[in-house]
Amino acid sequence: MSVGEWWFPSHLTEMTREECLELVASLRVGRVAYADDEGPVVLPVNHVLDGESVLFRVSPNSEFAKHLGDGQPASFQVDDFEDFNMSGWSVLIRGTTQLVAEDEPHADANPWAEGDRTLNVRIVPTSVSGRRLLPA
Amino acid sequence: MSVGEWWFPSHLTEMTREECLELVASLRVGRVAYADDEGPVVLPVNHVLDGESVLFRVSPNSEFAKHLGDGQPASFQVDDFEDFNMSGWSVLIRGTTQLVAEDEPHADANPWAEGDRTLNVRIVPTSVSGRRLLPA
Numbered sequence: 001m002s003v004g005e006w007w008f009p010s011h012l013t014e015m016t017r018e019e020c021l022e023l024v025a026s027l028r029v030g031r032v033a034y035a036d037d038e039g040p041v042v043l044p045v046n047h048v049l050d051g052e053s054v055l056f057r058v059s060p061n062s063e064f065a066k067h068l069g070d071g072q073p074a075s076f077q078v079d080d081f082e083d084f085n086m087s088g089w090s091v092l093i094r095g096t097t098q099l100v101a102e103d104e105p106h107a108d109a110n111p112w113a114e115g116d117r118t119l120n121v122r123i124v125p126t127s128v129s130g131r132r133l134l135p136a
Numbered sequence: 137m138s139v140g141e142w143w144f145p146s147h148l149t150e151m152t153r154e155e156c157l158e159l160v161a162s163l164r165v166g167r168v169a170y171a172d173d174e175g176p177v178v179l180p181v182n183h184v185l186d187g188e189s190v191l192f193r194v195s196p197n198s199e200f201a202k203h204l205g206d207g208q209p210a211s212f213q214v215d216d217f218e219d220f221n222m223s224g225w226s227v228l229i230r231g232t233t234q235l236v237a238e239d240e241p242h243a244d245a246n247p248w249a250e251g252d253r254t255l256n257v258r259i260v261p262t263s264v265s266g267r268r269l270l271p272a
Contacts, residue, residue: 009250012250012251029217031167031213033178035171035175039170039210041169041176041228042169043213072175073175073176081164081165081248092177094177112217112223114145114146114147115145115148126174133249
């Protein structure tokens with residue numbers, strides 16, 4: 001039995017950039033993706049939105065830190081889905097990463113997790129996109 | 137005021153492989169990361185766990201499909217966090233992707249979203265890791 005035989009799929013609609021950024025700002029946890037030699041990695045972070053860029057903090061000694069901050073490409077993703085009616089939304093910010101200098105005024109993301117997360121990283125967007133999944 | 141001055145951070149503990157896979161199996165939505173020429177991309181999918189590999193369906197005409205299925209590296213990620221006590225967990229499966237042949241018996245992930253998602257993709261894990269964030 002194929003999927004289409006027993007159930008109506010949910011509809012996809014594109015969100016505006018403004019809507020995407022509002023949703024990013026509304027959440028306290030998102031996900032950062034970067035690539036190392038073996039491929040893409042996705043890890044959760046506590047973030048803040050600063051204008052149109054996303055700020056988060058990592059440990060300077062982490063694997064994470066080795067692959068961020070020097071113009072490397074990275075993505076930031078947030079989403080929220082509901083099982084009961086198969087609906088939700090997701091936002092993807094693609095961009096490049098920069099380290100935030102300590103003396104540079106910046107919004108501060110407070111990491112929930114323990115550890116020496118002193119390195120402030122900014123993802124500067126090259127694209128912002130998002131979609132809603134609406135119940136059938 | 138720095139973060140450490142006003143709040144106790146949550147503790148991080150590693151999860152076992154079994155615990156990670158149980159959590160992956162318990163959810164109906166996860167995220168797949170792949171890399172294109174511009175860097176990493178993260179997109180939500182409906183998935184199923186089949187043994188230790190993750191199965192999901194994509195449209196054969198999608199950007200997604202171009203970067204999956206031929207041994208390319210990809211990651212699968214799930215997480216769940218609670219704002220009120222700054223706790224949660226996340227799991228990351230790193231691996232390589234294979235297309236699932238139509239005549240090969242396989243678990244079937246039912247995509248919630250509309251569209252011709254006929255391409256069945258498997259991520260075969262090279263590593264499975266996860267962490268819990270426990271309230272302070």
